[in-house]
Amino acid sequence: MSQLRLHLNEHTGGCSPAVLAAIRSLTREDLACYPDYDEVTRACEGWFGVPRGWVQLTNGLDEGLKLVAELAARRSGVSHGSDTGQTRVRHVPDPALIVEPAFEMYAASADAIGLPHRHIPPEPNFRFPLEALLAAISPATPLIFLTDPNNPTGLAIPPGAVERIAIAAPATLVFLDEAYAEYSGRTFIGPALERHRNLIVGRTFAKAFGMAGLRAGALVAHPDTLAPIRRHIPPFNVNVVAARALQAALDDRAYVAASVAAAAESREMVYSWCRQRGIPHWPSEGNFVLMRVGDPTEPVVRGMAGRGILVRDRTTAPGCGGCIRITAGIVDHTRACLAALEDVLASRTN
Amino acid sequence: MSQLRLHLNEHTGGCSPAVLAAIRSLTREDLACYPDYDEVTRACEGWFGVPRGWVQLTNGLDEGLKLVAELAARRSGVSHGSDTGQTRVRHVPDPALIVEPAFEMYAASADAIGLPHRHIPPEPNFRFPLEALLAAISPATPLIFLTDPNNPTGLAIPPGAVERIAIAAPATLVFLDEAYAEYSGRTFIGPALERHRNLIVGRTFAKAFGMAGLRAGALVAHPDTLAPIRRHIPPFNVNVVAARALQAALDDRAYVAASVAAAAESREMVYSWCRQRGIPHWPSEGNFVLMRVGDPTEPVVRGMAGRGILVRDRTTAPGCGGCIRITAGIVDHTRACLAALEDVLASRTN
Numbered sequence: 001m002s003q004l005r006l007h008l009n010e011h012t013g014g015c016s017p018a019v020l021a022a023i024r025s026l027t028r029e030d031l032a033c034y035p036d037y038d039e040v041t042r043a044c045e046g047w048f049g050v051p052r053g054w055v056q057l058t059n060g061l062d063e064g065l066k067l068v069a070e071l072a073a074r075r076s077g078v079s080h081g082s083d084t085g086q087t088r089v090r091h092v093p094d095p096a097l098i099v100e101p102a103f104e105m106y107a108a109s110a111d112a113i114g115l116p117h118r119h120i121p122p123e124p125n126f127r128f129p130l131e132a133l134l135a136a137i138s139p140a141t142p143l144i145f146l147t148d149p150n151n152p153t154g155l156a157i158p159p160g161a162v163e164r165i166a167i168a169a170p171a172t173l174v175f176l177d178e179a180y181a182e183y184s185g186r187t188f189i190g191p192a193l194e195r196h197r198n199l200i201v202g203r204t205f206a207k208a209f210g211m212a213g214l215r216a217g218a219l220v221a222h223p224d225t226l227a228p229i230r231r232h233i234p235p236f237n238v239n240v241v242a243a244r245a246l247q248a249a250l251d252d253r254a255y256v257a258a259s260v261a262a263a264a265e266s267r268e269m270v271y272s273w274c275r276q277r278g279i280p281h282w283p284s285e286g287n288f289v290l291m292r293v294g295d296p297t298e299p300v301v302r303g304m305a306g307r308g309i310l311v312r313d314r315t316t317a318p319g320c321g322g323c324i325r326i327t328a329g330i331v332d333h334t335r336a337c338l339a340a341l342e343d344v345l346a347s348r349t350n
Numbered sequence: 351m352s353q354l355r356l357h358l359n360e361h362t363g364g365c366s367p368a369v370l371a372a373i374r375s376l377t378r379e380d381l382a383c384y385p386d387y388d389e390v391t392r393a394c395e396g397w398f399g400v401p402r403g404w405v406q407l408t409n410g411l412d413e414g415l416k417l418v419a420e421l422a423a424r425r426s427g428v429s430h431g432s433d434t435g436q437t438r439v440r441h442v443p444d445p446a447l448i449v450e451p452a453f454e455m456y457a458a459s460a461d462a463i464g465l466p467h468r469h470i471p472p473e474p475n476f477r478f479p480l481e482a483l484l485a486a487i488s489p490a491t492p493l494i495f496l497t498d499p500n501n502p503t504g505l506a507i508p509p510g511a512v513e514r515i516a517i518a519a520p521a522t523l524v525f526l527d528e529a530y531a532e533y534s535g536r537t538f539i540g541p542a543l544e545r546h547r548n549l550i551v552g553r554t555f556a557k558a559f560g561m562a563g564l565r566a567g568a569l570v571a572h573p574d575t576l577a578p579i580r581r582h583i584p585p586f587n588v589n590v591v592a593a594r595a596l597q598a599a600l601d602d603r604a605y606v607a608a609s610v611a612a613a614a615e616s617r618e619m620v621y622s623w624c625r626q627r628g629i630p631h632w633p634s635e636g637n638f639v640l641m642r643v644g645d646p647t648e649p650v651v652r653g654m655a656g657r658g659i660l661v662r663d664r665t666t667a668p669g670c671g672g673c674i675r676i677t678a679g680i681v682d683h684t685r686a687c688l689a690a691l692e693d694v695l696a697s698r699t700n
Contacts, residue, residue: 023591
């Protein structure tokens with residue numbers, strides 16, 4: 001790679017060799033046929049340890065976000081399926097709730113579907129705004145977007161908070177984005193998910209599996225919760241290559257474990273580097289670290305790009321003033337990043 | 351292949367060998383990075399002969415249909431982006447119009463987005479219901495779905511009709527599905543599309559390119575028309591493998607030409623077979639033929655499946671009573687299909 005991409009939390013080590021081999025085994029006929037997802041969906045259910053019917057594959061988790069927003073909109077009466085075309089009195093729904101700082105695609109998905117949204121800012125030092133969120137919930141709240149661990153901070157949602165939210169909002173669809181769950185080693189998938197039929201967990205194979213280019217995500221929930229999504233999902237939403245690749249990836253558990261171990265080592269390296277320099281940062285459960293290099297951040301990001309390393313400017317995200325986010329995955333890449341950052345920050349001071 | 355799949359209008363000859371080679375050249379790092387579509391989008395614009403900005407790639411044309419329905423819904427006020435949450439009087443929009451018989455995904459896309467829809471039945475012998483459609487248009491019609499050539503009939507929209515519709519519905523989004531345009535050799539893309547800013551053409555690389563499994567489609571329209579779709583499209587909607595494959599496919603024009611020629615030969619073979627047996631059928635501009643084998647169709651479809659050949663039962667589609675649709679692409683496959691059908695129909699008569 002001519003550039004080191006540390007701005008999108010990709011796995012810069014690439015996907016598993018087993019994935020590459022699976023892709024290279026595809027024939028011209030395989031590529032010309034609409035895919036079938038039975039086998040790979042079963043494999044995913046096995047991976048997540050859930051019964052049959054609990055996993056819906058999506059074209060990256062981005063499609064999952066849109067499907068969830070669509071469902072929330074249909075349930076809240078934003079939209080309707082009649083064909084009478086007559087004028088009626090309708091109610092604008094309460095807004096979807098987004099806990100900040102948040103992945104931008106939550107708001108984008110709501111906007112695409114015409115769902116209003118309200119953003120709950122974090123408390124100081126990114127403390128999870130549980131009370132503010134609970135206070136914002138109404139019986140007509142269509143959707144709540146949560147992330148555990150958070151992106152861009154890498155911080156966990158406090159224990160018990162997700163269940164309190166799910167209980168406080170029984171008529172609301174609660175979406176819990178677990179894109180980085182392989183790194184955190186924590187998931188809501190299990191008995192708690194069985195109890196809360198208003199909750200959908202989102203997962204992706206972009207990060208720890210190193211398959212961002214393949215676009216494979218999953219919604220995990222009780223089949224009754226997924227049913228109204230399944231009624232409206234395009235029948236061939238996931239590419240045949242992604243389906244075949246995912247099956248191979250799920251068989252290579254050692255590769256995911258190695259990705260997770262490398263990220264843990266990388267993060268420690270970043271923390272130690274930051275501590276030595278007095279740079280505020282947050283302990284992350286993802287393959288990335290948020291650090292406060294101070295405003296203006298733009299020259300830092302530009303200086304890094306000039307050295308061939310892309311990092312993410314997060315200064316405009318709520319609570320993230322003066323912050324950049326760097327991917328912390330492959331140890332050598334983290335080392336190169338920190339060396340360049342040393343350089344860039346030094347030249348800024350001078 | 352253990353089964354001959356002639357039920358989904360796939361290219362049963364597979365994709366171009368150049369596509370397979372392109373896919374096999376992808377690295378582990380390519381698969382781990384979010385894709386960039388600049389180069390392949392430029393290549394598509396070249397293929398369609400349109401200026402820069404006129405092509406939006408989609409995850410199969412299915413995603414394109416949803417994006418178009420979303421745009422129509424936002425424009426018609428089904429949905430909204432405010433975050434006030436207060437109650438207001440809103441209008442239910444007029445229905446989207448779907449000319450039958452039609453690809454099922456039009457109604458499915460409208461349903462997913464909560465857009466009501468009204469279906470315009472064909473005139474006898476599938477004559478295009480232009481007057482009925484024009485009469486159904488109101489200033490509040492959000493969306494019209496057209497297909498040229500039609501699926502499942504394979505028939506063309508009469509010359510001039512698309513322009514008349516676009517002019518009669520200036521406030522309406524007109525979607526023209528040209529999934530089979532390589533076979534018909536006819537497209538609305540060109541000066542007429544430049545004139546009608548309310549029109550979006552849909553194309554797919556699933557059919558003549560033999561890439562159904564790769565999920566690559568395109569919306570083609572003036573950039574001003576595409577802009578509100580682009581604002582709401584997930585940034586990585588097309589798989590990196592599909593993007594790379596498409597670029598290779600567009601360079602292999604001979605492969606597409608051969609697909610088209612094979613379909614033409616196959617269709618003639620089907621027509622001649624039908625004529626000899628007095629089986630009503632329609633001259634098709636796609637890689638398929640609709641024929642009226644008579645009700646009940648189910649034993650015919652089942653009998654074919656028993657002989658390892660999948661064909662599509664269309665008897666419940668408007669105007670299609672007693673009809674099946676068979677893919678007519680690769681000549682050997684068409685020959686095998688007709689031989690089996692001979693058998694199945696003979697055993698039905700006995």
